[in-house]
Amino acid sequence: MSAEQPARIPKTASSVHDVTAEKPPFGSRFLTEDADVWSQNAWDHVPPPEDQDEVISAALTRQKNAPVPDNDKAKYNEKPARHWDNFYKMNASNFFRNRKWLHLEFPELRAAAEHDAGPMTVAEIGCGAGNAVYPLLSANQNPHLKLHAYDYSSHAVKLVQNNPLYTSPPVGTIQAAVWDLTSPTLPPDLEPGSVDIIVLIFVLSALHPSEWANAVSNVHKLLKPGGRVLFRDYGRYDLTQLRFKGGRLLDDNFYIRGDKTRVYFFELDELALLFTGSPAPAASREYSAVKIVEENEEQSDSDPGSSAPLTPPELSHESPSGTATPSLQDAQQSLDSLSLEASKQGTPQAGAIHPILQQPLPLKEGSHPLFSIQQLGVDRRLIVNRKRQLKMYRVWMQGKFCKL
Numbered sequence: 001m002s003a004e005q006p007a008r009i010p011k012t013a014s015s016v017h018d019v020t021a022e023k024p025p026f027g028s029r030f031l032t033e034d035a036d037v038w039s040q041n042a043w044d045h046v047p048p049p050e051d052q053d054e055v056i057s058a059a060l061t062r063q064k065n066a067p068v069p070d071n072d073k074a075k076y077n078e079k080p081a082r083h084w085d086n087f088y089k090m091n092a093s094n095f096f097r098n099r100k101w102l103h104l105e106f107p108e109l110r111a112a113a114e115h116d117a118g119p120m121t122v123a124e125i126g127c128g129a130g131n132a133v134y135p136l137l138s139a140n141q142n143p144h145l146k147l148h149a150y151d152y153s154s155h156a157v158k159l160v161q162n163n164p165l166y167t168s169p170p171v172g173t174i175q176a177a178v179w180d181l182t183s184p185t186l187p188p189d190l191e192p193g194s195v196d197i198i199v200l201i202f203v204l205s206a207l208h209p210s211e212w213a214n215a216v217s218n219v220h221k222l223l224k225p226g227g228r229v230l231f232r233d234y235g236r237y238d239l240t241q242l243r244f245k246g247g248r249l250l251d252d253n254f255y256i257r258g259d260k261t262r263v264y265f266f267e268l269d270e271l272a273l274l275f276t277g278s279p280a281p282a283a284s285r286e287y288s289a290v291k292i293v294e295e296n297e298e299q300s301d302s303d304p305g306s307s308a309p310l311t312p313p314e315l316s317h318e319s320p321s322g323t324a325t326p327s328l329q330d331a332q333q334s335l336d337s338l339s340l341e342a343s344k345q346g347t348p349q350a351g352a353i354h355p356i357l358q359q360p361l362p363l364k365e366g367s368h369p370l371f372s373i374q375q376l377g378v379d380r381r382l383i384v385n386r387k388r389q390l391k392m393y394r395v396w397m398q399g400k401f402c403k404l
Helices: 052-064 070-077 080-091 107-112 133-139 154-161 209-222 239-243 268-276 313-318
Strands: 042-044 120-125 145-151 173-178 195-201 223-234 249-251 254-256 262-264 371-385 390-403
Touching: 052 239, 070 249, 107 120, 107 133, 107 195, 107 223, 133 145, 145 154, 154 173, 195 209, 209 223, 209 268, 223 268, 239 390, 268 371, 268 390
Parallel strands: 120 145, 120 195, 145 173, 195 223
Antiparallel strands: 042 371, 223 390, 249 254, 254 262, 371 390
């Protein structure tokens, strides 16, 4: 008879917290000394391994010794939408899974879909195949909710428009269109100051740093006063970054994948500077132990790892076909030395901030601060492959920014 399986622990709290909270909560699957690391497929807010600095140094040295040749950089930064078109043509709508975890991380979306929420306009920029907007539309009870989905990949937009819910939404409305977040103009179907919530999920990382200022300016212009940005993206020294081999480094922390799409890995202060003009508050760097909550009999669909692959759904594209990456062991041989005690994120290393953010951003209008920070933090997660007995240390950034 096999041993009794441990109860699964669902996520019952957001990955990051209100930076003004005195005792901020974190995700509920916290790895303690009494916990069996192999009993779950993901653990929240796990501190780095003791020798992570050596792992990072070795990976960055390998990458910097063989960067993308200067003569090739221009072709990767020209017409990036073309490469995403090719990606979606190859993968259709089957690559990304629906992001049902959004209602846990961003309860503002759930509130906008309540039947008595009143007129609400939500825009997802960088919508891909609609894996965030359609779970929201499916759960919507608000007849006055207007959803807008934009992507600079025309093929991605076609996938959104071909969804059966597009022509016959159960409640509310949805419109999808091709639009580049870095464009000098706003999308034609939205007026300035007309949007309540903008969703940016793994979007800014796909832009060249020189495009960040335009992107933030457009977001600010679209939002109503008090409107919110809901943000999630790749964090500095995530496993994905450390796995890149030579010939992929475009610039510091900026890479080209095998399918020619780009990805940048952010530091907390970079995001704070980008949206507010000031470094991140100290509270964004703090860790706090969280009580482990046993799962009840009813499976929670808010847990991205509860019934899906070992990696969260939005991360499937990190190792697309053709991307030359070493094995997990090559990148993270030292993960078995993982510390089980919470720690604090240290001060960013010298040179951690992109040079573009070390001077005033060339915003199209206005000046910082454009936003206030409602939430900003690092989601450090240990993804466990229980079958292969592998540990994968992940780092994501998440935030909520309010237009001033």
